[in-house]
Amino acid sequence: MTEGRLRRVPRQARSREKLARVLAAADRLLADEGVEALTTTRVAAEAGVPVGTLYQYLPDREAITEALAVRYLARLEDLMRSFAERAEQEAWDDPVGLLVDAFAGLYRAEPGFRALWLGRGLTDGAREADRAHKRVMATGVHRILVAQHLLHDDYAAAVACRTAFLAADAVLQEAFRGDGAPELLDPVKTMLRAYLGQLPRP
Secondary structure (H helix, E strand, O other): OHHHHHHOOOOOOOHHHHHHHHHHHHHHHHHHOHHHHHHHHHHHHHHHOOOHHHEEEEEEHHHHHHHHHHHHHHHHHHHHHHHHHHHHOOOOOOOOHHHHHHHHOOOOOOOHHHHHHHHOOHHHHHHHHHHHHHHHHHHHHHHHHHHHHOOOOOOHHHHHHHHHHHHHHHHHHHHHHOOOOHHHHHHHHHHHHHHHHHOOOO
């Protein structure tokens, strides 16, 4: 999806570095000032590149926003993938608590992500990427719980994991919206443990 929004895909290391610098600058502006600051002129100035260089890759605010959205979602998916790989090698006392705390930590560490996802700057393309992202994340939850011998590797368990992820995702967003409501994190863990705990085990 990112490449679909780029005018030109960078191939050389120098070009990839420039694009990374542009996106890092856009991330800072988004975190500090909100999506309204993501004009091509402001982002180019913050990145220290000519605006013409930015136009080669990201033609407008919508393209910048979608590129950032995909980058944020990729970080979440990478984190889920790393937990899935660990789950196949380790035994965890509380997978639900571990996952909720880890993803809450990423919300805390990514002010740009919060500003975009919890504000009003999402484009149609970003929403489409988010729908695909949720399926990837739910699959990761299922993989983890199967690896921990807590759920069957079947369709019913996959649906339960998707339901659990969507519920947790909604609560996490609410917990970090505005001034935040961190008191929601412990109750959502209790809810998820109860829901997943009543499912058939292998």
